[in-house]
Amino acid sequence: MAHQGMDTALFERRLRPIYDNLEVGNNRKALQESEKLLRKHPSMLCARALKGLALLRLGRYEESHGCLQAVAEEKPTDDSTLQVLSFCYREMEQLNKIVELYQHAVKKNPGNEELLAHLFISYVRVEDYKAQQAVALQLYKAQPKNAYYFWSVISVVFQGIRGPESAVPEKRKIYLCLAQRMVEKHIREGKLESEQEAFLYLHILKLQKKFQEAWEFLTGELCAKLYPGAPVSMKFELLKVLGNWRELNELLQQLLDADRDRWDYYKEYIQSCFEILELPIAEGESEEKKFSLAACQEFLQGIIDTSERKRRGPYLARLELHQRMRAHQLPAEQLIGNFDELVVEYFTLFADKSCCTHDIALFLPSISMKQRQALANKLLLQSGVSSTSLPMNKEQMQKHICALQISRMCGAHIDLPIDHLLAFYTVLKLHYEHGRSTFGNKLLSTEMGPSDPYALLAANVMYDISLRENKSDYLFEALCLLQYVLRNSTSNFHVKLLSLKIYHMFGCLVGAQEMYDYLDIKQIQLDSMGYVHCQLLPLCGRFSGARNCYDATLKFFTNSYKERLEYIALTYRFCTFSKMEEFLNFKERLTNSLQYVTCSLEAQICDLVSCYGNVHQNLSAYSAMSIEPAEDRIAWHELSDNRDLDAIIRWDPLHQVDAAGECKDSFDQEIEVLQLRSLMLRLFATFIDLYHPPPSPKQSLNGDSKEETPAPESATSTLELLRDSWTGLYQRLRLMNYKPLPQQFLVNLLPTRLHLLLELPYERFFDDLAQLVLDLHSGAASLAAHCKQVGDNVIAIMELCVQTIADSNDWNGKDGLWKRRQQQQKVAASLEMLSLYAFLLSVLNDKLQVSSKTKTNKKKQADNKTQDTPQPVSDKERSQMVQELMRQLKHKLESCDAAIRSWKAPVLPRDLSSFMADMSLKPEVEATLIGDVSATFKDSHELMVTELRNLLKDKIRMVAK
């Protein structure tokens, strides 16, 4: 070892300052310290590795790479050096290098447990199960610990079910058989020790469909001893696949006797009853004593009759039995009674709990529309609150709320005439206010107001009216109501989510951001809830505002991405075999999250749109993005939909809601949008790369590809290829004829950007730009014509921007909010195209100016070679053409700026005083409330205008040379 002879403690003391500085992020100082130490001890490997790390952190990739490579070549074996190197390679995602590192170290120290364990984990990171198996066995030989033995077992299992050979059924069989034998050998030797080992054995048997063996093990002595906490659901699963319905039925009866509120038990119990019906008569069972569903009904009734405390379980189970019998055309009513009466009974007993709505909703799809509405009326009647009375107590109010929610689900409101709906809204509002002042006055800040659901329902009703009338007035009023509710019950996230949605619909980004911040969405929620805000921000009207939100989201994703493999390593460390597959799948799900990919891409586009430095600064920022257009880095078929669409509560008519369809359609469209955006960025990158070939450190850093800078011909061909994909994609998307997402209800997802991107001149603009870039590069004779073409496109885009703003100002007279979001999107999209174009022109200009000054001689030589082709346009002329385009763009940008300057803040729907008179809320609250909401809209507009004008100012400067 390099530091042999040196005292270890001394060695560590010397290194300490470097570690400390790295820890606190003082990388420059860490570098100095390491260099200082290396002057004294030039061969000290760990210090050299740390120097490599400091360089890496400072972004000096090439030097870092050289430094680390040199250390790795010395094949270190000491733990600290290996740790530092592994750390660096993990940062750089060069996981194979870690494997190599430990391979060498193990070779030098065969049988070293610690090094072998590291080698094992390094194989875990690259998911090389075969190698994992081999190393685990070596480990077991070195140190006969159960953990190592089972590491090798699970590695065999994974070869059978996840590895490259898992698709071949015979191979799968062989691996699983082997894994089984390995465990059984251990069992015979009496070495099985832990519950996770027992779990793994059961799992291996189940994977091979050896259910009887699994059952015997599960119910045997050894399992009882090692795995006393085996979930009882394992028993159900096995009894079900074994077809032992009678045994299952008995087991569940016992379990239900002891635990009377378990839905999982009831569900299985009822299923077992239906299965037994199908079975032939059991031995010793006479025809008369044949099992019938009456036994099931009696059992449930028995639980109801003997329970002191009323629990939902048996009642819901009875409804479930009723529903299933009807589905099987069996006489449910005869056996159990009238369905409506059962529901009413359930309602009477449990409607004072807010979950009652979810419970009853489960059974609504099984009855006709007519019956649903009749039932809803019965429940309303049952609640005891009529159109002229108010709830007497909190419980009665909750019943009323439940009945109203069910009514909406049954479609009772949706077809009412508008004046009825408005009256209904007023009633809801009054109920809210009454409930708040009567039953909600001693609310803790963490509690939701008991009457809040009235207001939520009211907001949904107001959306229905707005949609029918195509006017924002009612919805705006709903927004004010929601904001009022939020003041009273600050923890109600449903109110925040609906407000957030409405703010977005109205293009009010400041309001939306406020609600989003208020929701305190963080960590994994940034992925699952990103759709309520972050996903809506691209092209919404602000660039830098949106960028901040992407940043917060990306921070979570990049951190989790870095840590993803260490999580899996953790399951090996703790031998949690029951969770390993879950961990592996989770890793995939997070890495391939659509939200993650979209957000990274939009952040890049946003950065290019908003770059404001001089051309060299912009280019180096561009290079740092390492876009590499030739390479499509998105795993399109793996993209994962991690949205939690159910987080937003709804009571919309069940027959009109297709949640699964909406989820699929929106996801499909989002993927198409991602295709468009990704291709746009890559195509645009080829424009830049043609004139500004990327430097190659990123490639040499990867180590594996030692390609030279791509030749201009290959850059041209990439450009042409992507251009064909671009027009091809548009062609396909037009043929696909996607329908905009239906906007029927308030909680439906807003339309994706797909139709916006198809409607606006993106396709043509970038297609023509591609031609221009190619012509400029070759000096083709058609250059002038294509300059004109692009110039015309720019005019069209400018006009689109100006016209949209004029329309928006016109609309302000009728309705300032209803179309606001779309208008802002159009303006943002126009500016996006023009901004990218401005950046491109600045790069072209920079390059052509240089080459027209210096390359005249070379050009002549080249000309001689191509005598028979027409004379290319000279560099000087090209440069002049680009400058002409810049002049034109500058002029058009100024026109856009003038239009934006004249853009009026949205006029809010109605005269505020009449609106206030409508609200039967406290006057002093109203005044500040409406004032605040209005101010939010005004601020939002002003902020957007300021941001867009700053953007334009930067672009004008960019092309003003």
Place this chain on the structure above:
Amino acid sequence: MTTLRPFTFDDLFKFNNVNLDPLTETYGMSFYTQYLAKWPEYFQLAESPSGQIMGYIMGKVEGRQHNWHGHVTALTVSPDYRRLGLAALLMKFLEDVSEKKRAYFVDLFVRKSNQVAINMYTNLGYIIYRTILDYYAGDEDEDALDMRKALSRDTKKKSIIPYTQPVRMEDLHEADMQ
């Protein structure tokens, strides 16, 4: 009416109707992964018949010898499913797991101001074992109550003889590490 089942990774994407409530903390990934990897049987979820997450409990088992005990790290119930005895059901589950692991007792920390929770735990048989000064950091630090319930292995109920004096955080760790 509940289905109890182990908490899975996929649930992390679906627990928003519980976690958006301000009383429930959403932790960093490493926190969840650590619990799922180390004590998977202690991370249990209650699901409604409609498939919604009603609540969940997160816990662990640790300590040496007579201090070997189950610990409740987080217990949360969605606002829609409160007042149904769900917290009791989840606590019972955790106690059962701890029994099977031969733990001596179960403990948990609760904010001194959270009277609703303290009453609930008291009803479930927990006693206030000791007060820990300034345990919860914040604008204003808050004391925690360390509440305990003895399990069957602790036949002499030694684990629940309460302290007479509050303790500081620094003393706490020393005592617990034994």
